[in-house]
Amino acid sequence: MSVDRSSVVVVGAGIAGVACAVELVAAGVPVQVRERGHVCGGRMASKRLEGRPADIGAAYFTVSDPDFAEVVEQWRAAGLVREWTDTFQAYDRDGRRDVQGPMRFAAPRGLRSLIEHLAGAVPVTVDRLVLTVEPGPAVDGQPCAAVALAMPGPQAALLVDPALAEATRVVQAQRFLPSLAAVLRFPGRRWPDFRGAFVNDHPVLNLVCDDGDRRGDGAPVLVAHTVPEFAARHLAQPTGAAPAIEQAVRDVLGLPEAAASVHVHRWTYAKPAAAVGGDTYHLDADGIGLAGDAFGKPRVQSAWRSGRDLGRALAARLS
The missing domain is CATH 3.90.660.10 (Polyamine Oxidase; Chain A, domain 2)
Structure with a gap:
């Protein structure tokens, strides 16, 4: 799959990556989401066994952020979520x-159904393995406008070129x-x-x-x-x-x-073993963004907010 130079490539289709992509789409910024797994969801994973889903990642989620509460209300209106x-x-x-x-x-229907609903019309490509993120920025050698890595730091560290010093520093600081x-x-x-x-x-x-x-x-x-x-x-x-x-x-x-x-x-x-501290996301001058629950408490809400905030920051920079 080729990359449009004007596109933001979001790597990872968990809640942080999808929330980031939603903001970019809303701002009119071209975006491509790439997910190495067969389905989106990340650690909000549901495994279908004997005809029914079971949540094997996050066990539940809580709500305290008013903006996240609005998203949850959309899920509730769609019949996808309930108070437990x-x-x-x-x-x-x-x-x-x-x-x-x-x-x-x-x-x-399993927490993964919420990610699928949130994604809506966001272009998500599954079974798509990204190997390298290089200066430029570029993904697997193809230039793009920016890259958002929405995954645990140790996984992101395998992709980031060491020449991207700021991103390397941040992902290496994350412990899971x-x-x-x-x-x-x-x-x-x-x-x-x-x-x-x-x-x-x-x-x-x-x-x-x-x-x-x-x-x-x-x-x-x-x-x-x-x-x-x-x-x-x-x-x-x-x-x-x-x-x-x-x-x-x-x-x-x-x-x-x-x-x-x-x-x-x-x-x-x-x-995450501990929060990275500082902002709810990372975005450096190289055009590399990082999002996920490592930037806050290990909560679904934290991951959503991190991705949302990164998406807004990228949209503001690229508009």
Whole structure:
């Protein structure tokens, strides 16, 4: 695929990349979004198993930014999102207790459906691997107006030419933690009533969600997320971690039955270890922009705002 010299190339079709592209399209700036995966969504990923989606990336999202609330209202009007719960449980050495928090939102068709809706008419090309981003700027040797890298820093570092000193500095400063997400389908719903549970000080788990409740279909499906230390030991062969994750979930929830199936997904860069600090995005004089949740709290809202702000900054520079 050739690149128009006047186009901005957005690499990554997660929520940050799509939000960036939406702003560029609204400003009349030509844009191309390239996604190496088969579908858009990024870490708001949904995996279809046995005919239903399960969220294997972000477990939910919360809303505090008024502008993001307007986007969420559009999703709600389209029937794509619903309020889920403001109460989780916490499991620790002292047992189980309720934890109140902000309203958490869920998507009956999976969080990826929200990215697809947000993208709208934005031109997204999937199965498109970008190899290099060079001075000029240029993507894979083809000049363009600017480049927006919407992905974890360690992935962006593999693309950025070292001659792009500012972008290199920023991506190398980002540190991400791994995680494994396991989708466990059981013969029936035998667990105590809960929406989601934080698991504290555990060697394997840090979060378990009732995906049947989250999705609203009552399916006997749980999704468990592991702590980084456990994930790091199983990145080479994540499927081998399935028995340990299943046993940990059954132990925490007191489940008598084994899971009928367990699917494990590897996230090498699940969430930033710490915020980069400063602005909600990076844009340097070389025309290289960076966006994502590494520029704020590890939240869906943070990633959206980062991409939105970068898109506006690029539009202002190029108009």
